Amino acid sequence: MDLLRLEGIRKSFGGVRALKGVxxxxxxxxVHALVGENGAGKSTLIKVLSGVYRPDEGEIVLDGxxxxxxxxxxxxxxxxATIHQETSLFPDLSVLENLFMGRxxxxxxxxRWGVMRAEAEALLRRLNLQLPLNxxxxxxxxxxxQLVEIxxxxxxxxxxxxxxxxxxxxxxxxxxxxxxxLRELQTQGVSMIYISHRLEEIFEIxxxxxxxxxxEAVGWGRVxxxxxxxxxxxxxxxxxxxxxxxxxxxxxxxxxxxxxxSQPGAFKDVSFRVHEGEIVAxxxxxxxxxxxxxxxxxxxxxxxxxxxxxxxxxxxxxxxxAVRQGLAMVPEDRGKEGLIGALSVQQNLSLATLRLxxxxxxxxxxxxxxxxxxELGIRPANGEMAARNLSGGNQQKVVIGKWLATQPKxxxxxxxxxxxxxxxxxxIHRLMDALVxxxxxxxxxxxELLEVLGMAxxxxxxxxxxxxxxxxxxxxxxxxxxxxxxxxxxxxxxAVA
Numbered sequence: 001m002d003l004l005r006l007e008g009i010r011k012s013f014g015g016v017r018a019l020k021g022v023x024x025x026x027x028x029x030x031v032h033a034l035v036g037e038n039g040a041g042k043s044t045l046i047k048v049l050s051g052v053y054r055p056d057e058g059e060i061v062l063d064g065x066x067x068x069x070x071x072x073x074x075x076x077x078x079x080x081a082t083i084h085q086e087t088s089l090f091p092d093l094s095v096l097e098n099l100f101m102g103r104x105x106x107x108x109x110x111x112r113w114g115v116m117r118a119e120a121e122a123l124l125r126r127l128n129l130q131l132p133l134n135x136x137x138x139x140x141x142x143x144x145x146q147l148v149e150i151x152x153x154x155x156x157x158x159x160x161x162x163x164x165x166x167x168x169x170x171x172x173x174x175x176x177x178x179x180x181x182l183r184e185l186q187t188q189g190v191s192m193i194y195i196s197h198r199l200e201e202i203f204e205i206x207x208x209x210x211x212x213x214x215x216e217a218v219g220w221g222r223v224x225x226x227x228x229x230x231x232x233x234x235x236x237x238x239x240x241x242x243x244x245x246x247x248x249x250x251x252x253x254x255x256x257x258x259x260x261x262s263q264p265g266a267f268k269d270v271s272f273r274v275h276e277g278e279i280v281a282x283x284x285x286x287x288x289x290x291x292x293x294x295x296x297x298x299x300x301x302x303x304x305x306x307x308x309x310x311x312x313x314x315x316x317x318x319x320x321x322a323v324r325q326g327l328a329m330v331p332e333d334r335g336k337e338g339l340i341g342a343l344s345v346q347q348n349l350s351l352a353t354l355r356l357x358x359x360x361x362x363x364x365x366x367x368x369x370x371x372x373x374x375e376l377g378i379r380p381a382n383g384e385m386a387a388r389n390l391s392g393g394n395q396q397k398v399v400i401g402k403w404l405a406t407q408p409k410x411x412x413x414x415x416x417x418x419x420x421x422x423x424x425x426x427x428i429h430r431l432m433d434a435l436v437x438x439x440x441x442x443x444x445x446x447x448e449l450l451e452v453l454g455m456a457x458x459x460x461x462x463x464x465x466x467x468x469x470x471x472x473x474x475x476x477x478x479x480x481x482x483x484x485x486x487x488x489x490x491x492x493x494x495a496v497a
Contacts, residue, residue, distance in 0.1 A: 001028050003027060003062070003191045004024075004026040004049075004063075004160060004191070006060055007058055007061070008057060009021070009022045009057070009058035010022075010058055011048060018044040018215050019041050019044055019045060020214075020216045021057075022045060022217050023217060027191070027208075028189060028191055029190070030186075030207050030208060031192045032192070032193055032194065032206060032207070032209070032210065033195070034194070034212065035199070035231060036213055037213070037421035039391050040212040040213050040214065041212045041215040041216075042195055044215075051071050051072040051075035051080075079158050079159040079160055080158065080160045080162065081162070082164060083149050083150055083161060083162065083166055087146065087149045088149070089101075089137055089145055089149060091145075092137075095131050095135055095140070095148055096120055096134065104116065119155065120151075121133070123151055126188070131144065131147060131148060131151070143171075146170070146178060147178070147181060150185075159189070161192045165419070166196075168197075172447075179205055183205075197420065197421050199228050199422065200450070208221070235423065236426075243429065245426070247433060249437070251278045252439060253276055254274075255311060255441040256273060256274040256308070256309070258306070259306060259307050260305065261293065261296065261307075262303060263292070263303040266296075267289035267292055267465040268466055270289075271306075274410060276439045278436060278458070279441075279444055279456050279457050280441075280443050280457065280459075281444045281458070282443065282460050285484050288465070289465035290462050291445060295329075299319045299321070299322045310325055326407075327410055327412070328352070328411050329411075329412040329414070332415045334396055338395075344386060345390070346383035346384065349369045349401050352405055372401040375401075376397045377427055378397050378398060391421070392424070393428070396424070396428060400416075409440065412443045412445075413432070413442060413445065415447065416432070416446065417429070418447075429451075429455060433455075444456065449477050449480060450477075453476075458470060459472075459473075459480060463486060468484075
């Protein structure tokens, strides 16, 4: 039985047609994946469904009745709830307070805490969930916050959950836990639209999939009857076999030499080398010390002992001087640490080369920006556009371009493709391969095991702040996870990176 049916949904903004007659069907108790590159129309479609936008044409049929939502509240009243990557909860309030925020039962002007607790406990029992109702939400981590958001929606009688990149900030262990809950919801008749750039998740959790490209539905079908190549071909409009393109070459001279690097509470006795023409990956669980080592090498954070040299010269413990010596770092959070969203693409591309006390050469800045936009394939090719208006993949290209303008010898990439679509991911991977072909060294930190295995020449696995294993290209996911978790050989390893 169809719970939801969209027929010929169209939506334009000025002269831009965001949705071009999209049709979509969701059955009761089903997880239906919605995939596509950034800019394909997924967000617009979800906003139409959740009452943020009204469609210009087309109809929405919910449970057999035609509906037109005038606001998000109207959609929520009809049983549609959207769970975003970033939750809309209050970290300083308790779990119980968050679950009933805006709808606390009262009598005589006083909140009925006992009624709230009883209703919450009944729901958690039904979902086989364990959430400490009195705990401060901010102390529980992102994974549990997602579960609280889902439980809050179900307390409001939601029968359709729209899950928008729910796992983007979660470890694989947290993803497994979330999927257990989603499967339990399915057994109870809850329907879900699942949006993710992580294609492997589509095959694990969804039964149906619809692919959007340029505002149109270009492919749909049962997940059991398709494969990843089919999905990628529909998403990008071509067969894309080379998601992890690498041309293997013999390494050159030592660029980065790290010996005995230690910082109490963060990492201990870390030693490794990165050569010219080589991609070295730091793998491990969240909290294993990977990003902390990278930040210390770039001079953002201190370290207590050990040495780090670049081409034999000690690395200064200062980012500005480290850049002058030939080190660059693309940070994990491009929104907070990589870009200034209000500035133009052109201005962002020049940020790392600005010097205090020097006059700006706007003509030269514009010329360099045009070259970078062309070389990196930044779209749209408009240097005057505000960086915040670009897709995630194109924003990441701008951050990489900003640091390439400093002509580095070694580039640190912390989660280089986090939150970008599959087409942009492949383009960034091709760029990485081209850079090492020119003699650069790359130190990559990634929580995506397939990316680590597909792009790295060597893999350094960290656990508890130490490097516990060095693995060659060709190692398996099980090899990496066994080292990351400390599991003994032959033991079953849960993917938790």
